Amino acid sequence: MATRNAAPTSERSAAIDALHAATALYTSIPVVEALLDRMGWPDGDGRLLDPSAGDGSFLVSALRRIPTPAGDLDALVRVQGWEMHPEAVEQSRERIVDLLVSRGWNEDEARRGAAAVAHEGDFLTADPQGTFRFVAGNPPYLRWGHLPPLLKETWSPVLPDFARGDLLHAFLDRSVAIMPENGVVGLVTSDRWLFNATTTGLRRTIGLKAGISHLARLDAATSFHQPKTRRKNSAPRVHPVEVVLRPLGADVLRLCGRPISPDGAFDEAHEGPLLADVATVKLAPWLGPKGIFLLDTEQAQALPDADLLPAVDSDDIDPGTDVLGPPTRFAIRTSRDAEPVGAVREHLLSSRERMPKRGRLGRWWMPPEAITLPLDRPALLVPRIGKRIRAVRLPAGVLPVNHNLYVVAGQAGRSLDEIEAILLSDATQAWVARNAPRLEDGYLDIRAGLIRRIPVA
Ligand SMILES: C[S@@+](CC[C@H](N)C(=O)[O-])C[C@H]1O[C@@H](n2cnc3c(N)ncnc32)[C@H](O)[C@@H]1O
Known part of the structure; x- marks a missing residue:
């Protein structure tokens, strides 16, 4: 059987292309900014990791919030991203270069800086160096069965069974695994891991170390955009949430395997009327x-x-x-049962052609939505x-x-x-x-x- 390292480059590139095509759903800036706010980024000197950085929205927003004096490469080690797809890495580096140049860096140093922030690599097998108090991002969601075979071979030996149903589970598990005692993990995820029976083990394992300090639904229609290189299709079929995990002991909702409802998680303490x-x-x-x-x-x-x-x-x-x-x-x-006469009839019939198709559903004298x-x-x-x-x-x-x-x-x-x-x-x-x-x-x-x-x- 071919191993990861023995796989021909073209085969590995094709697998990464397929993975990226299936998972690249980029987060809109308001969602990124709100999540960074909720996590308390930046603190005094903590570091932030985006484990699946895509074209770099979290990286750029996180960098924008810290001082990056011109030419000071050390200042950039506070923000680090991992991404497997070379083209996405390139795009994120370009955006970082733009930010740094706008802050007075010369272009060569900005390029070196961007390369030191956005790493091309696999978060699930790489070993990001040092401690990251903040893990922020929008991990890939993809069922194990849909992964390219080469990547299944790569990840089978390193992922525990409970984290293997979906790539998202592996990212959640690993993000919490590397969380330090004062850490914060803030992720945009699909909601299923919170309540499906098949993710009980994942919730239980995460719950040994962390609990939920914030959970809210996001609007799928406005929270994401797709990379320009991805084929256009309908709005993503995910039910997204933003979730912030903190270590036990903080004021958190405990995860113990039982299902958590994204709609009711934090309403439980409220026993009165709505x-x-x-x-x-x-x-x-x-x-x-x-x-x-x-x-x-x-x-x-x-x-x-x-x-x-x-x-x-x-x-x-x-x-x-x-x-x-x-x-x-x-x-x-107007009334459904009474066709208008006289001037009202004339007005409605003559202006009808300006009514868009979605408004012309019933009788011509009724508005698109009844009063x-x-x-x-x-x-x-x-x-x-x-x-x-x-x-x-x-x-x-x-x-x-x-x-x-x-x-x-x-x-x-x-x-x-x-x-x-x-x-x-x-x-x-x-x-x-x-x-x-x-x-x-x-x-x-x-x-x-x-x-x-x-x-x-
Ligand atoms: C949902 S997108 C999110 C991108 C970005 N964080 C954002 O929110 O705009 C997920 C990205 O994860 C990348 N990815 C998938 N598996 C990965 C892995 N094992 N390590 C690093 N990146 C990975 C995909 O190529 C894709 O660009």
């Missing part, structure tokens, strides 16, 4: 492009017979005070995207649109004032900062499901 128990949370409808069902004042005045509702979007909110301005838009309300919000009482509008939760007062009869969130008091007897106070409390803001998926520039993806899960003190 927001869904005291309020109704709904998504405001999308009515299609402006000028069809959603009109400005002038267009609305031209349709005196229409059943018009004042409508608001997040741009009607004063960013300083979170107070809603007077509505400047109006929504045409079903109660609107009979005051409510709160919570913008879907923001750096924090904002709760804006909506008078009765005013329709929020465009997938803002609509919150009204539920059956539990809590007033709208109380619900507003819960939403705006420091505890809720901290909970949302921990649990909402991150978008670009510090913005959070605030969905109805997230709002419903907010713990009520």
